[in-house]
Amino acid sequence: MAYQFDFAPVLQHSDLLLTGAAFTLALTAVGAVLGIGLGIVGALCRAWKISPFDRLFGLYVEVIRNTPFLVQLFFIFFGLPSLGVKMTEWHAAVLAMVINLGAYSTEIIRAGIQATPRGQIEAASSLALTRLQTFRHVVLRPALTRVWPALVSQVIIVMLGSSVCSQIAAEELTFAANFIQSRNFRAFETYFVTTAMYFVMALLIRQLLMRLGQRFIVGRPR
Amino acid sequence: MTTTRRPFLRSLCALAAGLAASATLGLASAHADVLANVHKNGTLRVAVPQDFPPFGSVGTDLKPRGYDIDMANLIGKELGVKVELIPVTSTNRVPFLTTGKADLVISSLGKNAEREAVIDFSTAYAPFFNGVFGPTDVKLAQAGELAGKTVGVTRGAVEDLELTKIAPASTTIKRFEDNNATISAYLTGQVQFIATGNVVAAAVNDMTKLRRLDAKFLIKNSPCYVGIAKGETALTAKVNEIIAKAKQDGSLDAIAQRWLNAPLPKDL
Numbered sequence: 001m002a003y004q005f006d007f008a009p010v011l012q013h014s015d016l017l018l019t020g021a022a023f024t025l026a027l028t029a030v031g032a033v034l035g036i037g038l039g040i041v042g043a044l045c046r047a048w049k050i051s052p053f054d055r056l057f058g059l060y061v062e063v064i065r066n067t068p069f070l071v072q073l074f075f076i077f078f079g080l081p082s083l084g085v086k087m088t089e090w091h092a093a094v095l096a097m098v099i100n101l102g103a104y105s106t107e108i109i110r111a112g113i114q115a116t117p118r119g120q121i122e123a124a125s126s127l128a129l130t131r132l133q134t135f136r137h138v139v140l141r142p143a144l145t146r147v148w149p150a151l152v153s154q155v156i157i158v159m160l161g162s163s164v165c166s167q168i169a170a171e172e173l174t175f176a177a178n179f180i181q182s183r184n185f186r187a188f189e190t191y192f193v194t195t196a197m198y199f200v201m202a203l204l205i206r207q208l209l210m211r212l213g214q215r216f217i218v219g220r221p222r
Numbered sequence: 223m224t225t226t227r228r229p230f231l232r233s234l235c236a237l238a239a240g241l242a243a244s245a246t247l248g249l250a251s252a253h254a255d256v257l258a259n260v261h262k263n264g265t266l267r268v269a270v271p272q273d274f275p276p277f278g279s280v281g282t283d284l285k286p287r288g289y290d291i292d293m294a295n296l297i298g299k300e301l302g303v304k305v306e307l308i309p310v311t312s313t314n315r316v317p318f319l320t321t322g323k324a325d326l327v328i329s330s331l332g333k334n335a336e337r338e339a340v341i342d343f344s345t346a347y348a349p350f351f352n353g354v355f356g357p358t359d360v361k362l363a364q365a366g367e368l369a370g371k372t373v374g375v376t377r378g379a380v381e382d383l384e385l386t387k388i389a390p391a392s393t394t395i396k397r398f399e400d401n402n403a404t405i406s407a408y409l410t411g412q413v414q415f416i417a418t419g420n421v422v423a424a425a426v427n428d429m430t431k432l433r434r435l436d437a438k439f440l441i442k443n444s445p446c447y448v449g450i451a452k453g454e455t456a457l458t459a460k461v462n463e464i465i466a467k468a469k470q471d472g473s474l475d476a477i478a479q480r481w482l483n484a485p486l487p488k489d490l
Contacts, residue, residue, distance in 0.1 A: 182378030
């Protein structure tokens with residue numbers, strides 16, 4: 001006889017799954033805001049060659065982009081306490097997400113900034129825009145407009161990657177799934193529901209970020 | 223497929239166990255006194271593990287070593303006979319006894335109803351338990367005192383299931399993916415206590431001095447017994463006498479200290 005599917009033992013724990021999903025979303029939200037913020041700073045330093053920060057950000061980008069996320073997370077959670085830096089699994093997970101997304105978004109945004117022709121900045125100064133105005137309207141906004149879809153994809157990749165935070169006992173969605181699976185051994189049903197949840201979450205985040213981008217970065221057509 | 227095949231497999235196992243049991247009874251009545259045979263031959267054949275440190279493993283000199291091997295030698299010495307060690311695995315240790323290939327099984331053997339139907343057991347000679355472990359200077363006598371504390375545990379392990387039942391609601395139970403992560407979490411101070419087996423704790427204490435693991439309280443107790451063929455009352459009595467003496471004169475405590483890094487529990 002074929003395997004008897006039974007979703008009841010999984011749905012029984014739907015509170016755990018929802019708490020886990022909320023944890024994942026919160027982690028992604030904080031990680032995305034701080035990570036993209038870090039990325040903007042890094043991109044500016046690298047694009048405008050602000051010494052010595054351009055070199056430092058270059059090193060940071062290379063180190064983070066060429067090491068696995070899980071190892072970075074373990075380093076923060078299990079490695080740093082040896083140096084006296086101890087943090088909860090929530091802080092460790094957020095920090096790892098910010099550092100990871102920061103490195104990728106630095107490179108994504110830098111590409112956007114470098115695509116702005118030098119002439120536009122000269123035009124801005126000839127129109128007597130202040131440095132801040134130039135940065136905001138002539139550099140950052142067109143740069144983000146260009147790379148926004150890539151940035152949104154990166155946020156979603158990091159959100160899906162946050163599943164490894166279950167390894168340090170951070171109680172996000174994958175942790176909830178593993179926990180439920182360890183109690184009822186309904187592996188197929190548990191991971192089927194979890195996969196569906198991640199899929200829906202990813203779609204929603206993409207929709208939300210694309211709309212936010214259209215509204216606040218690209219701007220309404222005038 | 224597997225779900226339907228299991229009951230069949232189980233009944234097959236039950237049948238096999240039943241056959242083995244009846245065969246043993248037949249054997250036991252056929253050749254009577256193992257103790258007399260041991261004295262006559264001058265050798266005691268003991269089934270020991272070699273894949274389960276610290277109870278039994280193979281040393282760098284390629285000889286078996288461990289708690290169970292020391293125990294076998296102690297019994298051999300008390301009987302005044304040579305010891306012949308027979309390496310066994312956890313699946314074949316009981317059959318070695320029931321088929322008369324070994325006189326004793328000293329192989330970190332726990333007691334349960336299924337085994338008791340087939341073989342006899344001595345008194346307990348080694349502690350084997352799951353419990354909560356933590357730093358030496360922190361007092362923690364029972365599960366109730368875990369309120370507000372943080373305990374690390376390996377997700378889905380026996381300790382996890384039991385601790386989830388007995389710990390107060392305000393306890394933070396952090397569930398890690400595997401034993402290594404649980405131990406690392408303790409050693410790096412990410413959790414105050416961990417729940418694990420005494421054997422694991424002993425091995426950790428042996429390998430690192432970062433943060434000592436001391437037994438705080440017991441979750442599930444399953445001490446080790448010497449297995450003896452069914453109906454060998456003379457041998458059982460003799461082994462019990464030797465274990466009692468070894469507990470008295472401290473030689474068993476010395477073995478526990480050597481292999482488990484902890485004194486013999488008082489209630490053993």
